[in-house]
Amino acid sequence: MQSPNRIPFNAMSTERDPRSIGSDLLLGMATLSLLTLLKSGRALSQGLQSFGLLSEEIFRGDRLPNLDFFQPTESDLPSPLSSDSPP
Incomplete structure (x- = not known):
């Protein structure tokens, strides 16, 4: 019998959530812009x-x-x- 708080291995999905691709892309773009800013500042x-x-x-x-x-x-x-100087 399995404990209720454990997820069986076969139930875990190996596919990515489509929304996580957007966050990964945003994180990569933010990292790239931050590194560019640091290099240009230097x-x-x-x-x-x-x-x-x-x-x-x-x-x-x-x-x-x-x-x-x-x-x-x-x-x-x-x-x-001298008399030339003003009074």
């Missing part, structure tokens, strides 16, 4: 890091030209006793 991150290093090399101080800044002399500064 590539974008590496590209931005390379771009940052390149821009750091371009704007490094030893490659920029020396700029001659205007150095005011005493004759360029207004005198405090």
